[in-house]
Amino acid sequence: EVLRAAKAILIIFGRQVSLQGKKYMDGEMGATLTDHVKFALSQGAKNILVINNTSKWGGLKKSAMELYTLRFSKGLRNTIIKDINEFSLCMVADGATILCVSPENLPAGLLTRNKEKLTKTFQRGIADALALEEELRTLL
Structure with a gap:
């Protein structure tokens, strides 16, 4: 539960x-990836690893979601619209090291239940992390 x-x-x-x-x-x-990074910086974080597991909303998917939000209250609708319109891969901040990882075209999405697609996505995440080994070491 x-x-x-x-x-x-x-x-x-x-x-x-x-x-x-x-x-x-x-x-x-409502809270975007940028909001979370700004909060971490405000708390004094100096080394930040950002893993963006979302794709930019666009086309028919975005239009359908905007229409779907009409069934919700104005406040929730505005929050959802903000969330689907703001997409930031990374940001820069003085005095901080921010490493951003943003895999694209993943086999599995938020609602995927297919075991094969989930396994492929997990394996891809491991491969992506290993490919960034040197960059990841800069955060230690």
């Missing part, structure tokens, strides 16, 4: 999850 509550993305799941008498939904809606 805890894992289900942690991934109760309102636009997909359609409702909050009740857990020990409290209501939960995925709190990730």
Whole structure:
């Protein structure tokens, strides 16, 4: 139930999850990758590894999502629209080392349940990390 509550993305799941008498939904809606990096920097982080596991929204997928948001409250709709319109691969900050990894065209997506595609995506992540070994060492 805890894992289900942690991934109760309102636009997909359609409702909050009740857990020990409290209501939960995925709190990730609205905060962008850039927001998270800025927060880490504000907390004094000097070495940051950013793994962007999302693709830029575009075309029919983006238009369909924008239409779908019309069924939600204005606040949630604006949050979703902000989320699908802001895409940042990386950023630079004085006094910090930020390494950004952004795999593209992954076999598996957010809702994929196909074991073969999930395995290929996992293996690709390992290969990508090994290819960046030298860059990753700069963060140590």
